[in-house]
Amino acid sequence: xxxxxxxxxxxxxxxxxxxxxxxxxxxxxxxxxxxxxxxxxxxxxxxxxxxxxxxxxxxxxxxxxxxxxxxxxxxxxxxxxxxxxxxxxxxxxxxxxxxxxxxxxxxxxxxx
Amino acid sequence: xxxxxxxxxxxxxxxxxxxxxxxxxxxxxxxxxxxxxxxxxxxxxxxxxxxxxxxxxxxxxxxxxxxxxxxxxxxxxxxxxxxxxxxxxxxxxxxxxxxxxxxxxxxxxxxxx
Numbered sequence: 001x002x003x004x005x006x007x008x009x010x011x012x013x014x015x016x017x018x019x020x021x022x023x024x025x026x027x028x029x030x031x032x033x034x035x036x037x038x039x040x041x042x043x044x045x046x047x048x049x050x051x052x053x054x055x056x057x058x059x060x061x062x063x064x065x066x067x068x069x070x071x072x073x074x075x076x077x078x079x080x081x082x083x084x085x086x087x088x089x090x091x092x093x094x095x096x097x098x099x100x101x102x103x104x105x106x107x108x109x110x111x112x
Numbered sequence: 113x114x115x116x117x118x119x120x121x122x123x124x125x126x127x128x129x130x131x132x133x134x135x136x137x138x139x140x141x142x143x144x145x146x147x148x149x150x151x152x153x154x155x156x157x158x159x160x161x162x163x164x165x166x167x168x169x170x171x172x173x174x175x176x177x178x179x180x181x182x183x184x185x186x187x188x189x190x191x192x193x194x195x196x197x198x199x200x201x202x203x204x205x206x207x208x209x210x211x212x213x214x215x216x217x218x219x220x221x222x223x224x225x
Binding site for chain 2: 031044049086090099100102103
């Protein structure tokens with residue numbers, strides 16, 4: 001079982017719709033969760049992070065965390081063609097030396 | 113400015129040669145990572161280091177080697193044993209303790225000619 005799993009996609013949504021990206025993780029000791037966006041040929045950039053169960057909103061983005069079910073999701077409202085990219089989920093845990101673990105990413109295509 | 117610097121941005125290697133990719137950070141981070149990314153694919157972990165003078169193999173370490181002699185530096189050597197080295201290589205770092213995200217360098221695109 002992979003430590004962090006994501007559907008590779010592509011996930012296609014029409015412009016203006018809500019895009020929903022999901023991620024599951026295997027280590028119950030994971031404490032912090034991150035969403036990165038990566039455009040083709042570029043480095044990943046951090047979009048959001050979440051530590052507590054529930055929702056966290058930032059503009060058009062909402063991160064959702066459910067530790068009991070070990071999943072984290074990212075919702076993108078009013079999707080724009082500029083949102084077309086690969087979205088990477090990453091997890092980290094407290095205690096001892098740190099290791100951030102990434103999923104392989106979900107490719108999102110927003111259709112104009 | 114604090115950040116991670118990878119060099120070179122583009123690198124060409126002849127078959128049978130070893131090449132070394134540089135990664136330097138001035139963020140005072142303890143942990144550093146190397147990832148490989150093939151076209152249209154996700155990140156795959158090659159090696160990571162959580163502290164100076166220590167490093168661990170990731171999922172695809174064969175044909176690669178690393179060193180961590182200094183906190184700020186984590187060079188990656190692509191050896192001739194790596195049969196298909198053409199890829200985009202990303203270096204990242206994160207704080208050794210506490211809860212922080214990983215920061216990435218701009219990447220090195222390696223091509224075998």
